Structure formats: structure tokens, C-alpha cells
Amino acid sequence: MRSFYTLGLFCLLFAFACTKPAQKTTTATPQTARTTACPEYFYYYQQEKVPLKLKPAYLLAGFQPGLSQEAKTSILKTVPEFENLSTDQSGSAGTFNVVKLRNATSCDRVLQIIKQLQQKNELTFVNPVFDPVSNLGSGYLWVGLTSGFLVTLKSADQMPQLKALLTETRTELLDTLGETTFLIGATKNAKGNALEMANYFHEQPFVENAEPDFFLATKPEDSNLPSR
Template sequence: MKYLIYIGLASILLISCEDNLQFEKMPCTYLDYYYYRDEPYYLGEMSDEYILIACDQSNNDSSIRDFIKSIDFFDHSFNYEINEITNYPYKYLIAKLIKKCTCEEIAWILDSLKQAPIVVYTHYTTKTNDCSNLIWEPIGKLCVNTYSNIFYVRVKDAGNISDLNNIISETNTTLIEQDRFMSNWFSLSAIKNSKGDALHMANYFYETGLFDACEPDIIKIAIE
């Protein structure tokens, strides 16, 4: 009987906690496509439970976990992994929200998180039934798709990148490097004060009509 009472009390406290949280709203900025071979390519349905957070490599894992614990709208029982990639300057993780949220609520959450100095970028995630890597090996039971802060642009003429430099300046994005083997391709990044995140910027660059192709850096992350 005591066990049942404790469970009931915990449930009431959890519901009360969720009810007391103030989830504000901002205009939904979720994009469900990018341009592939000159056609919109559908990315999928927005996840209403998970978001991506990236922090600079200079932050140790304990500092990142302390930050996540300090945010009331995260599910602190969710077991997440802090991911690192060689030669990539950021650590990233998938955080689970304490409740299913609307796109407008998630837009506000993402914007709020960007104000924290420890956060480099935050993105929506997308639902997926595919939880395998590029060579079809399973990486988990459940995954979400998302994208990094990097996007790729293929210029019409590698010998003249004035249009690329102009749009970079306009959007406050950053040129990372030119591909050594495919000289028409350039890697760029979108940062906090860019005109938009990497997916928005990939689409924006393409829609100028100045470039042959623009694509985001899509990544898949296991959450179970």
C-alpha cells in the first residue's frame, strides 16, 4: 500500500511540475526539406520530444551535464550521450523534453537555450524509423535525425567565388574550407548570430540561384 501511495505521490508531483512550467511560444521555424537535385527533399516529421544541443569542446562533460540538469523543461531521467567527433570543435547531445511540445513551444525553447554561453547551437530533430548508419549497421533501437551547424555549397565556378563571399557576408555565416578533391564544393558553418541555422542557410543559399547545389549536414543519433 505504501508503495502505491509513493507512486501516486510521485505522479502528482511530476504533473504539478509540468503544469507549473511556463512554456512560451514563438513562431515555428521547423523546416522539413532541403534541396536535392533541384527538388525539395522531405526530411520528415518534427520530433515533439527531442532537441539537439551543441557545446564547445572546451566545456568538460560535467559542466555540460550540470547545465542540462539546471533546465526545468528537460526530462532529467533521460539517459543521453555526449558525442564527440575527431576534428569537430563541438560536443553534441540529444535532450528529451519533459513533455511533448508544439513547434511554437520548441521554437521558444531553442531560442532560450541559445542565450546560454555554454550553448553553441540548438536544432530541431526529426522522427525516423531508420536507426542504421551509412553502411546499414544498427546503431540503436530508436533514433532521431537532425543536422549540425555545417552546410555545403557547390559553386558554379571554383575560380570565382565572389558570389559565395557576398552571401556569406550577408548571412554572417563562415567559410570553413574548400574540398580538396571536388574544388567546386565548399564547407560553411552557421553560428548563433547567423541569419539562420545550417538547414535554413543551405536552403537560402540555394534559393538565391547563384549556386549549383546546397545541402545540410544531416546526422542520425540513437536515443535508445
């Protein structure tokens, strides 16, 4: 009888010792989604880096020649944030249009839209827009990135190096503005947009200076779209 009692007590103690305490159940609190900061951009101006702040409410877009305003608008309506389209604007590197997006469009979203539209055969380039930059003067709302940029060589003898760089970057010589100064074009087929290519050219040892051919936008009284 004593043995049975002792054995029963041993089993009870063993079971108690080996039983793990119940773990406390907690409910995970969903993490608040963090908004990604806008990417940092810059361009070279007189050998200094000038910061650029993305303005997501606008884009500059170049289209294949011959497309009507209705056809361009139809393409852009595939983007939910699209609001309206300017008439043709003339720049040194060619004709383009200003695309107005909803004001609440985020930086992340506008970069996605650029990639989406660049897949369209009808578009030759789609570039971002930035807040005004003080060294470009005053009296305008924003600066738009066209498909052109300006390059000045250190010497006219370095033209062969420039031609090799054009081939490497898939950019195009659009105009000769002086003995050592040239207008270069960067469409979506280049290795980067006009800002990226201007910075890359500027960093070459034979280049004196390279900077984008910006579009400076003002606001006419009768429209919410900029004009040159």
C-alpha cells in the same frame, strides 16, 4: 376622477412599453485550447524539396570548447524537460552533444527551449531533430541538424559571390572539399540555422546545390541516447 384614472392607465401602459425584457443570462463555455501543429520544414535534395517532420524529444547542442560534461549538464538542467546528455559527438562541422528531452515535449515547447538555450553564452548552437528521411537511407532513428551545411557552386569562378554571401549571412567557410564544394558553418550568430542557411544558399543563382550536413542517429543497445 376620470382624468386621474386615464392618466394613471397611460402611465402604466407607458412604463410597460418602455421596460426592456430581461436578457437571458448565459454562462460562457471555456474554449478548448487548440494544439498548434508542428511547423513545416524542408531541405533541398537534387533540386527537390524534401519535407522534414520535427521530432521534439531530442536536440543537438554545440558548446564552447573546454566545458566539462558536468558543466554542460548543469546548464541544461535549467530546462524542466531535460532528461540527459550524450557524450561528445564528432561531426564535420565540429563537436556537439545530443540532448534528450521528455517524450511528451511538444513542438511549440521545443522551439521555446531552443530560443532559451541560445541565449546562453556557453552554447554555440542549438538545433532541432527530425524524423528519418527515406532518401538518406535506412537503419537510423532520426536526423539531427548540425551547425554545418554543404555548398556546391556552379563554377569555380563564382568564389567571390560565395565570399560575399558568407559575409551577408554571417556564416563561415570551414573546409574546402573540392574545386566547387565547401563545408559552411552556421552558429547561433548566423542569420539562420544550418537548415535555413542551406536553403537560402541553394536558392542563389550561382549555387548548384546546398544541403545540411545531417547527423544520422542510431541507438546502441546499452543506452537510450544515440551515437554516430
